[in-house]
Amino acid sequence: MSVESIIGIDVSRDWLDGFCLPGRQRFRFQNSPDGHARLLEILKSMPDGLKVGFEATGGQEWALWRVLISMGIKAVQLPPAQIKAFAFSMGKRAKTDQIDAELIARFMAFRPEAGRTLPDAKLQLLRALTVRRAQMVEARKRLSAQISARRKQGVSAELEEMDSSLKAFLESQISELE
Incomplete structure (x- = not known):
């Protein structure tokens, strides 16, 4: 057709x-x-x-x-x-x-053959989680840089607590994917 x-x-x-x-x-x-x-x-x-x-x-x-x-x-x-x-x-x-x-x-x-079809629901979820995880890892990198800078000023404890919470959240997301 x-x-x-x-x-x-x-x-x-x-x-x-x-x-x-x-x-x-x-x-x-x-x-x-x-x-x-x-x-x-x-x-x-x-x-x-x-x-x-x-x-x-x-x-x-x-x-x-x-x-x-x-x-x-x-x-x-x-x-x-x-x-x-x-x-x-x-x-x-x-x-x-x-x-x-x-x-x-x-x-x-x-190019009528070009393009991709809609992935199934599980693949859509996996892609969404992968993107979200990458965003969280990037946020953690920025937070780690802030912690390093604040350590020099002697005020890193608050940021280190935030980093610990973020790390725990990332680990829970990863365990849900397994």
């Missing part, structure tokens, strides 16, 4: 900017449950073979992705580096949400 309609969506924290091919329609909805519902109304009226794509945005796209998949719509996440390279190859230097949505749609038309 060939894809009859392609929709590229630029997902941000607040907005969903979209571009449809072949009709070249544009839309903009809030990135919220209400905005997702309004988008679904439009997508339901489109022909079979619809494919939706968006860039990885650090998690801003996950709620929309789940909604689309639950409605049986083929939706894929695309690597931002590939979209950027595609934009440069087309001579596009400007960057706006509308331009990005169009580039995503055109990239999908050019």
